[in-house]
Amino acid sequence: MPELPEVETTVRGLNKKVPERTFIDVWSDWEKIVKKPKSFAQFKKDIKNKKIKKIWRRAKNIIFDLSDGWSLLVHQKMTGHLLVGEWGLHNGQWKPKKEGPLSDPYNRFLHLIFFLDNGKMLALSDARKFAKAELWKAEELLNSKEFNSIGPEPLDKNFTFKKFEGALGNKKGKIKQVLMNPEVIAGIGNIYSSEALWRARIHPEKNVAKLGEKELKSLYEAIKKVLSLAVKLGGESFSDYRKPDGSKGDFDTERQVYKREGQKCGRCGEKIKRIKFAGRSAFFCPSCQKL
DNA sequence: CGAGGTACCTGACAGC
DNA sequence: TGCTGTCAGGTACCTC
Numbered sequence: 001m002p003e004l005p006e007v008e009t010t011v012r013g014l015n016k017k018v019p020e021r022t023f024i025d026v027w028s029d030w031e032k033i034v035k036k037p038k039s040f041a042q043f044k045k046d047i048k049n050k051k052i053k054k055i056w057r058r059a060k061n062i063i064f065d066l067s068d069g070w071s072l073l074v075h076q077k078m079t080g081h082l083l084v085g086e087w088g089l090h091n092g093q094w095k096p097k098k099e100g101p102l103s104d105p106y107n108r109f110l111h112l113i114f115f116l117d118n119g120k121m122l123a124l125s126d127a128r129k130f131a132k133a134e135l136w137k138a139e140e141l142l143n144s145k146e147f148n149s150i151g152p153e154p155l156d157k158n159f160t161f162k163k164f165e166g167a168l169g170n171k172k173g174k175i176k177q178v179l180m181n182p183e184v185i186a187g188i189g190n191i192y193s194s195e196a197l198w199r200a201r202i203h204p205e206k207n208v209a210k211l212g213e214k215e216l217k218s219l220y221e222a223i224k225k226v227l228s229l230a231v232k233l234g235g236e237s238f239s240d241y242r243k244p245d246g247s248k249g250d251f252d253t254e255r256q257v258y259k260r261e262g263q264k265c266g267r268c269g270e271k272i273k274r275i276k277f278a279g280r281s282a283f284f285c286p287s288c289q290k291l
Numbered sequence: 292c293g294a295g296g297t298a299c300c301t302g303a304c305a306g307c
Numbered sequence: 308t309g310c311t312g313t314c315a316g317g318t319a320c321c322t323c
Contacts, residue, residue, distance in 0.1 A: 003316060032299095060317075077317050079301085109301085128300045130317070146319095172293075182318075189316055239303095239316065258316090279296075281314085 002076050004154070004187025005230030006241045006249065007060045010082055013244035014055045014062075014122075017084045022051045022117040030111040033124070036134035046135055047072065047114075059150045059186035063141070071138040074124065079240040080131030083107055083123045094123075101246030106239075127240060151185045154223050155231070164220045168208055175211065175219075176204035177278045188223065191236060191258045194283045196222040198257045203289040204282040205275070229254060257283040 002010065026047060031040035051067040062082065064072040074082060086097040087110065094110045096102035112124040112133060124131055141147055151167055152159050167185055171178045178184055179193040188196070197204050199222035202215055211219070235241060235249030238259065243249060256266050260283060261274040270287035 006316075075317080077299095078315065126300095127302055128315085130299060130301095177294095180317090191316060236316080241316070278294085 002060065002081065002235065002241050003189035003192050004060065004227055005192070005233075005251065006081075006235035007057050007062060007076065007187070008155075008231050009235040009243055009249060010076070011055050011057045011062060014064075014082065014084065017120075017244065018052050018064075018116065018122060019054050020051065021120070022049060023047050023114050024049075024117055025115040027113045027115070028111060030129055033112050033126075033129065033131060033133060034135075035132045036136065043133075043135055046070070058147065058153070059182055060189075061147075065138065069138050071136045071141050073134045073136060073141065075132050076124075076126070077128070077130035077132070079109075079128045080124055080126035081107075081240065081242050082244055083125055083242065083246055084120055084244045085123070085246065086120055087113070087123065096246075101242070101248075104242060104246055104248075107242055107246050125240075125242075149183050151181070151183050153186050154188065155227055159224070161217065161220050164223075165216060168216070171208050173208060174205045174277065175202060175208050176282050178208050179223075180278075180280075185223075187227070190280055190282075191255075192223075192226055192230065194258045195226045195254075195256060198284060198289060199226055201288050203291045204284050205277065206291055226254075257285065259283065 026044050028040060034040050034043045037043055050070055053065040055062060055064050060075060062074045066072060083102060085102045087094040088097050107125050109125045109127045110123045111126055111129060114122040116122060152163055168178065171184060176193045176197060179188050196219065200219040202219055230251045233250040234243055236251040237248035238252055257272050260272045263272050265272055265285035265288060268285065268287050270285050272283055273286050274281050274283050
């Protein structure tokens with residue numbers, strides 16, 4: 001699933017394509033994907049004729065500011081991604097109208113499609129159906145508990161080292177797990193936590209309380225660097241994630257440890273290891289990242 | 292409160 | 308070929 005760089009890439013792509021467009025209709029073969037309002041029929045009714053103003057994100061949530069003070073929130077979760085293009089229905093299957101990036105097999109799991117007033121469509125492809133869409137009154141969303149419990153944005157200008165230290169605060173537990181907690185810092189998931197820790201030469205299982213000032217500083221820098229590099233490259237597409245035009249992101253060349261078990265560390269040549277804790281895989285170099 | 296497990300789902304792939 | 312098991316980018320919720 002997309003992490004911060006992939007979500008940011010999606011937002012930037014959408015902002016080039018859909019502002020000023022109006023929703024004409026919505027289709028779904030998995031109505032449960034809409035969590036708010038509870039009834040899909042109501043969702044359909046509510047979103048009709050709403051105009052898209054701009055798209056932004058908070059953590060991994062994508063928010064469409066709509067006319068009349070409404071907001072559409074989409075979370076892509078593990079395998080979801082938003083696409084803009086044109087599809088046609090053939091024997092119950094949506095097929096892209098033109099050959100190209102949208103024909104990529106990972107783009108074929110369309111479960112929610114918004115029809116726009118220019119003939120194009122905004123579609124959510126999601127193999128695992130974990131993604132969600134919610135329609136909010138903008139003010140209600142901004143004041144919601146879930147929205148306000150999200151940690152600071154690591155690419156914000158005001159995300160200072162002090163703020164980073166403050167976010168980690170007196171957290172206990174393994175650093176990788178803490179980095180992935182959305183209430184601590186926004187947007188970091190399994191890939192970029194592993195990648196940042198490799199760059200900072202910190203073992204993923206190191207206890208937060210045992211990190212020295214120097215380690216914290218290099219981790220802070222590593223997080224900002226790896227995330228902004230990934231944004232610049234349009235994110236990671238080794239699996240399901242695709243940009244809004246259906247094409248792949250280019251972070252793959254920079255991937256040092258994630259999903260590289262058994263391959264050589266780009267720094268010291270040692271074999272990358274995979275361990276499991278907190279129900280997730282962690283990848284690291286046992287020689288560069290010691291406990 | 293923290294840690295750990297489960298739930299939500301389906302597809303890709305490895306191994307037999 | 309086809310079956311089985313493992314793994315998957317997230318996060319909410321439950322229990323101990």
